[in-house]
Amino acid sequence: MSESRAESFSGEWQGPGLTPRQVRVTLIGIAFALFLASLDQTIVATAIPRIVADLDGFDRFTWISTSYIVASTSVVLITGAVSDVYGRKWLFVGGIAIFLVGSALAAISPTMNALIAFRAVQGLGGGMIMALTFVTIADLYSPAERGKYMGLIAAIFGVSSVLGPTLGGFITDQLSWQWIFIVNIPLGIPIIVLFVRMFPDAKRTGPARKIDWVGAALIVLAIVPVLLGLSWGGNQFEWSSPQVISALVIGGVMAIVFVLYESRIPNPIxxxxxxxxxxxxxxxxxxxxxxxxxxxxxxxxxxxxxxxxxxxxxxxxxxxxxxxxxxxxxxxxxxxxxxxxxxxxxxxxxxxxxxxxxxxxxxxxxxxxxxxxxxxxxxxxxxxxxxxxxxxxxxxxxxxxxxxxxxxxxxxxxxxxxxxxxxxxxxxxxxxxxxxxxxxxxxxxxxxxxxxxxxxxxxxxxxxxxxxxxxxxxxxxxxxxxxxxxxxxxxxxxxxxxxxxxxxxxxxxxxxxxxxxxxxxxxxxxxxxxxxxxxxxxxxxxxxxxxxxxxxxxx
Structure with a gap:
């Protein structure tokens, strides 16, 4: 289809079916959820020396951040695609819940390996939150209004990046590094309550569309090795090392398999x-x-x-x-x-x-x-x-x-x-x-x-x-x-x-x-x-x- 036919999608925007107050409250909930998820990407930086002192594992401390980034990035595409089929509400609630569970587990981590694993759990929830934030803004506001709210959300992301290291250092100095994770829980639970009460739970109309779970698995198998290879290169291993080369090759091969598979099925993810x-x-x-x-x-x-x-x-x-x-x-x-x-x-x-x-x-x-x-x-x-x-x-x-x-x-x-x-x-x-x-x-x-x-x-x-x-x-x-x-x-x-x-x-x-x-x-x-x-x-x-x-x- 030619690009000019994109304009055939134009039409009178019918709105989200909410009162103005409900829209505002939902926007506030989205903003707070995004703030928590994006804050956790940077708040850990100033706490790392204390974490290493308590848990040892100096040779693995970079994975405290890397595990979060790899997990959150790998789930973004899948979350967006699944939300197109099943809707946003319960995926959003689930993402916040996973993020809070990961926060609680990270706070009680007994070893560096456990903390790295629980940071990955946090990353899964954080990635779901970030993926759904921008999609839900598009659901709430017409395209003519959407730009200013997209800018607002991007600004929140920037503010959290600025506050993260300072806030992490303050909490670590005044309490302990565990509290940079614990603090998410009392802040996140009210957001879940707000979403359950205010976020519309509209059911899909029209013929049911199946989720392409094979495609979802192939995405993960392509993304994770590539991100790991990029993280390892020049850090844990040389770029020419077997570990880095094999990770990048596996990711590239799986990406090709994914594209070939998706091009041959009726409902690709x-x-x-x-x-x-x-x-x-x-x-x-x-x-x-x-x-x-x-x-x-x-x-x-x-x-x-x-x-x-x-x-x-x-x-x-x-x-x-x-x-x-x-x-x-x-x-x-x-x-x-x-x-x-x-x-x-x-x-x-x-x-x-x-x-x-x-x-x-x-x-x-x-x-x-x-x-x-x-x-x-x-x-x-x-x-x-x-x-x-x-x-x-x-x-x-x-x-x-x-x-x-x-x-x-x-x-x-x-x-x-x-x-x-x-x-x-x-x-x-x-x-x-x-x-x-x-x-x-x-x-x-x-x-x-x-x-x-x-x-x-x-x-x-x-x-x-x-x-x-x-x-x-x-x-x-x-x-x-x-x-x-x-x-x-x-x-x-x-x-x-x-x-x-x-x-x-x-x-x-x-x-x-x-x-x-x-x-x-x-x-x-x-x-x-x-x-x-x-x-x-x-x-x-x-x-x-x-x-x-x-x-x-x-x-």
């Missing part, structure tokens, strides 16, 4: 025809590329402030707050503009992404002489440009598919952004290690090779710890001071070399992110605008089975 819609395809590409750049930028901005500009760990983390507030303001204002202008999302998206592109290019020019003000201003403006994209492409994707595919199309947008982020972290992290070592070998003063033992020199060229840990810096200076009369001066030169090498490597990462976002700008320029339209339905109730016109628009 992920209708591949949806992705032939050019608006959906471009929207998912932009989501993937901005997710890739976003996670890379957020991860390396504090490293630049701490390692290159000499900020303390606390201060370097606080410099991230203005950037996140830029994301929040960009998302909220972009959603408002989208709703008020009637959906000119092509030009709005191009402008927002262009702002991000320009500032990423500016950050790619950073050096050891860059000022705090320049770096901070660039990060804030970059965050604003990034934030503008959040409501735009989710709304555009939702507006281009019929109601019965709303859940899977919306969750696909979140999924592609998350996978982009995982790939971005793996790609940029691996590049940083290699490029820093290369820069150090080029910048290290020649006399340093004769001043200190080769083993110390090897450590210096492989990581920038001397800039990040005071004791490492003192050890380096002591070693060079002991080498002779000019040893102290030589040690300072080596520190400058480390600083310049780290700045150059991080600048290269920002340049790579600039390239990826520039590609997204070009792609966004070709997205087709169709008027923001309405569709019938209530939250929790998929639309009736479509007639011939109600299939995903293709190109």
């Amino acid at each position: 992920l209708p591949l025809a949806v992705f032939r819609n050019r608006i959906v395809g471009i929207g998912l590409l932009v989501s993937f590329l901005t997710g890739l750049a976003m996670f890379g930028a957020i991860f390396f901005v504090p490293l630049f402030f701490q390692g290159v500009l000499g900020a303390s760990p606390t201060a370097s983390g606080s410099f991230l707050t203005p950037m996140m507030l830029g994301i929040v303001f960009g998302a909220a204002s972009s959603g408002q503009i989208l709703s008020r202008t009637g959906g000119h999302y092509r030009i709005q998206g191009v402008l927002g992404l262009s702002v991000m592109t320009v500032r990423l290019f500016g950050l790619s020019r950073v050096s050891g002489d860059t000022t705090h003000g320049y770096a901070l201003t660039s990060a804030v403006i970059m965050g604003f440009g990034l934030g503008t994209s959040f409501p735009i492409y989710t709304t555009a994707i939702q507006n281009s598919v019929p109601q019965q595919f709303l859940g899977v199309a919306t969750s696909a947008s979140q999924f592609f952004r998350s996978v982009g982020g995982s790939i971005g972290l793996a790609l940029f992290g691996s590049y940083l290690v290699r490029q820093f070592k290369s820069e150090m070998q080029a910048n290290l003063p020649d006399e340093a090779f004769d001043a200190v033992p080769p083993l110390l020199l090897e450590r210096i060229t492989e990581n920038p710890n001397a800039l990040l840990r005071p004791e490492a810096s003192e050890s380096l200076m002591s070693a060079f001071a002991a080498s002779g009369e000019s040893g102290t001066e030589l040690g300072l030169k080596v520190l400058d070399s480390i600083r310049d090498s780290l700045a150059n490597a991080i600048g290269d990462i920002f340049f790579l992110a600039f390239i990826f976002v520039l590609i997204s700008v070009v792609a966004a320029a070709f997205i087709r605008e169709i008027p923001l339209k309405g569709r019938s339905g209530v939250p929790g109730k998929p639309a009736p089975e479509p007639g011939p016109a109600s299939t995903p628009a293709d190109d």
